[in-house]
Amino acid sequence: MLHRAIGIFDSGVGGLTVCKEVIRQLPGENLIYLGDTARVPYGTKSAQTVERYALEAAGFLVDQGVKLLVVACNTASAVALPALRERYRLPVIGVIEPGARRAAESRNQRIGVIGTEGTIGSGRYEEAIRALLPEAEVFSTACPLFVPLAEEGWAEHEVARLTALEYLQPLISAQIDTLVLGCTHYPLLRTTLQRVMGPGVLLVDSAAETASCVAELFREQGLERPEHGGQRDFYVTDVPTRFERVGRAFLGRELSKVDQVMIG
């Protein structure tokens, strides 16, 4: 059981920021990553369609015999966790609870959340934060241009700064002290977002919080693989070329071995 891999899926390259953190915090674990690049993105699609895609992606990983499933996509975490937990009999960790837990440490209880249309429309972050901190005021904004900006490699371009200024103005006016990066692409924009929000605002990276959450669970349940250097396998549903090229910046290293599979 210990030697079984952790299964991680996302709509595309974004979940590699979660992968990167899991590798950093749990270097001995075997990982299997699936990016549903033939149907990316999930963030602009309906809850019904995203749930169907998430069940199919998870099904592929479960068939590989993984010991734990990480939903490294905020949109899928927002709309598909109940269906995934009902269908599959293994622990399923999404990125929203861990991010909300960290955000609930806000001192002034004024918290911003940014994400895709799907994630923001679901209201799940707000719900998760309020469950922990009932007095919190949560200000949520969808930022659809951040994903293509991150994928284009323009994270620190003047265009990214202007775009962030436009999206974040209401959150600056609301005087939040904590901003949840509710999309796995957004850690790439961290420098720009911090510059726009100012140094006093804590940026919560759901990717890092989720990896911590997995590490904690493994320690509690004695599930950690006691080896050095786990194996990492990457699968995508479209031809791997673009994933390999764009994914480097998200994983912070070369993608060694990426194979194409059919799901759904």
Next chain:
Amino acid sequence: MLHRAIGIFDSGVGGLTVCKEVIRQLPGENLIYLGDTARVPYGTKSAQTVERYALEAAGFLVDQGVKLLVVACNTASAVALPALRERYRLPVIGVIEPGARRAAESRNQRIGVIGTEGTIGSGRYEEAIRALLPEAEVFSTACPLFVPLAEEGWAEHEVARLTALEYLQPLISAQIDTLVLGCTHYPLLRTTLQRVMGPGVLLVDSAAETASCVAELFREQGLERPEHGGQRDFYVTDVPTRFERVGRAFLGRELSKVDQVMIG
């Protein structure tokens, strides 16, 4: 036969710019439009995957008994026309030939082409222009941020102008006199693109050229429906809400009746 509909498909809302032009130039025709919104976009996906999606989308329209198929997506036109023409026994019109035909009227024979990664990567515009104007110098650039900017409604925002400046600088330096808008989203950005390129550059709108091409074919072959006010039916593969909301700006009017279907 005359009363059969024209079938038009695209990955999402973009092809509605082609629809708009077909309605303007051939107001008596019945239209059936399919937007593959569950799998949008096509522009960042591989030729292999886009060809599969295009065959499935076209299959749905052929099953409705359409008299002509319009591939209102530059990426699908770039990579899937041969497969579509081989599989289906009806006239198939893509958006690339009509756009190239107009571009080949360039006076200085220096022509720019902008589009998605898939369209630009295919080299099809360059090929089609050179077939008509062998001496032409063609300068092609992928502009991945234009689609999300158009969908966000930021077509005339300062962010769009800065983005266009960055992408188009090499085409300005190349002193082109004609720029092909090789993506059905780009007509929404026309004002910004003209401002950045300057008034001396002709912008070729593939949507309008394609509609003219359909009108011409109908006149030649006596296929035009001799009625006023055709019926227009819209289908999408995801929940219609977002398509209806975003599509208005592309069609230039409300979307009256949109139904969800499963394909593939």
